[in-house]
Amino acid sequence: MSSSWVVLAFCCLGQLCAGNSLKPQIAAPQLATNNPTLTTVALEKPFCMFDSSLHPNKSYVIYLYAMKETASAISSLVTDNSGKPLDSTFHQTSGGQLGPYKAALFDVPNCASPPKLADVGDVNKVSDVLKQYLFRVGDDGTCLYDPNFLAVCNPPLAPDTTYRFKYVLLDSTEGIMKAQTLWSDPIKTRRVKIPLKIDTWPGRRSGDMIVITSILSVLVFLLLAGFLASVGSKDSSAETRCMSQTIQQSEPRPQLSSE
Amino acid sequence: MAKSGDGIRILQGLLVFGNVVIGMCGIALTAECIFFVSDPHGLYPLLEATENDDIYAAAWIGIFVGFALFALSILGIVGVIKSNRTLLLVYIILMLITYAFEMASCITAATQRDFLTPNLFLKQMLERYNKSDTDNNNDKWMAEGVTKTWDELMLQKHCCGVRGPSDWQEYTSTFRSSHKDADFPWPRNCCVMDAQGSPVNLDGCKLGVPGYYNSNGCYDAISGPMNTQAWGVAWFGFAILCWTFFVLLGTMFYWSRIEY
Numbered sequence: 001m002s003s004s005w006v007v008l009a010f011c012c013l014g015q016l017c018a019g020n021s022l023k024p025q026i027a028a029p030q031l032a033t034n035n036p037t038l039t040t041v042a043l044e045k046p047f048c049m050f051d052s053s054l055h056p057n058k059s060y061v062i063y064l065y066a067m068k069e070t071a072s073a074i075s076s077l078v079t080d081n082s083g084k085p086l087d088s089t090f091h092q093t094s095g096g097q098l099g100p101y102k103a104a105l106f107d108v109p110n111c112a113s114p115p116k117l118a119d120v121g122d123v124n125k126v127s128d129v130l131k132q133y134l135f136r137v138g139d140d141g142t143c144l145y146d147p148n149f150l151a152v153c154n155p156p157l158a159p160d161t162t163y164r165f166k167y168v169l170l171d172s173t174e175g176i177m178k179a180q181t182l183w184s185d186p187i188k189t190r191r192v193k194i195p196l197k198i199d200t201w202p203g204r205r206s207g208d209m210i211v212i213t214s215i216l217s218v219l220v221f222l223l224l225a226g227f228l229a230s231v232g233s234k235d236s237s238a239e240t241r242c243m244s245q246t247i248q249q250s251e252p253r254p255q256l257s258s259e
Numbered sequence: 260m261a262k263s264g265d266g267i268r269i270l271q272g273l274l275v276f277g278n279v280v281i282g283m284c285g286i287a288l289t290a291e292c293i294f295f296v297s298d299p300h301g302l303y304p305l306l307e308a309t310e311n312d313d314i315y316a317a318a319w320i321g322i323f324v325g326f327a328l329f330a331l332s333i334l335g336i337v338g339v340i341k342s343n344r345t346l347l348l349v350y351i352i353l354m355l356i357t358y359a360f361e362m363a364s365c366i367t368a369a370t371q372r373d374f375l376t377p378n379l380f381l382k383q384m385l386e387r388y389n390k391s392d393t394d395n396n397n398d399k400w401m402a403e404g405v406t407k408t409w410d411e412l413m414l415q416k417h418c419c420g421v422r423g424p425s426d427w428q429e430y431t432s433t434f435r436s437s438h439k440d441a442d443f444p445w446p447r448n449c450c451v452m453d454a455q456g457s458p459v460n461l462d463g464c465k466l467g468v469p470g471y472y473n474s475n476g477c478y479d480a481i482s483g484p485m486n487t488q489a490w491g492v493a494w495f496g497f498a499i500l501c502w503t504f505f506v507l508l509g510t511m512f513y514w515s516r517i518e519y
Contacts, residue, residue: 030469031466032466033467034465034466130468139441141439192435194431205373208372212369212497219500227355230514231515
């Protein structure tokens, strides 16, 4: 009995949280560490966001709209007057600059059994988990230039640009919007630096180099001094020996300083 | 008189011992430098492309000096035993020249170690990895060497970039200009590979899911062996020089004491 209360409380809490986060969220940073990149943004799929609007026996689909933050001044509407969602493409809105464009459509994610993020360590499950859990905006590098591509194109975003995203719930038989999230918080794509500016100067000298250089200088100085001294002493000792010999041989004669 | 004769004998014995040690150290230095020059870790292309491969120059000098020390130690032993003045004079002069060369090698190796900063390799990696529009043959050759070395390094050492995979994201590079960020946030060799040599999970690698990409940088794999070897050349050379210093002083003293 008590356990069901706990479950109920948990559900209410979940609803509250969901109510607070009725915006597209960026994918969990501990899962996707490389996010956002230069031209892509990985978003968490809208788990349980549209539960209140879902009726059984009807089929739904979710549209993802993206626009540059600057476009919100022009138009942030994603439906026309009759409640039908816009069909504008990346190309028509010049990359989201003139208004929202449709970046993707996918099925409503399963609220009852969301993918377990812990399963991502399992090599066999990881691609399923990633596919169910997140959507990568800007993933398709080729569709923009492919004349045969007819589905929703999701081309790379612009670097160093702030984007906003919105999920829209659509009744797929009527083609009418049933619910929508708020526009997400601004998400900025990464900006790159130029390698030319990297400073490769080593900075301070290491202690090794100073020790080795100074000690070796002293040693080589001492060696040369010793060499000169030994040569000098040899000469002088030879000189004195010669002198003593000459003195012994011819004592009366005066010394020859030239020797 | 007998006392000083004993003293000379002892000095002779010490000098012979000193020269034996010098000879053995010389052989060891040659061996060490040959090992360094033979580039067992395959990192030479990276140094070459920085146009600052003086560490290798130091090692080449070390080879020559090691052998010279070995040969001179034999000369020294003969000279000391025979008490031949001319022989010993030649020994001292040649030893001083060798000493100067070994000093050059030692100081170069110690100095150049400081230059192996992460930024040096980072800049070079960004500018040369996968460079296709090269200016001339030399440039092309270096770019190929750098690309090949990095590919092998990242694959074998399970690392990515110099400091980490984010190097490829934070900077523009020649790799980025030819490879789209959406498909190649970093080179494929940064992904964790399976036995067949293809990424375990490509999407996981692109998104940076832990366990599917190599999150650590390669700087340690580069600078580790390089630093150790340069450290060896520098400090072993220094130790030999210190030892040689005393032997040379002793020889000079001995030389100035022997009779014609």
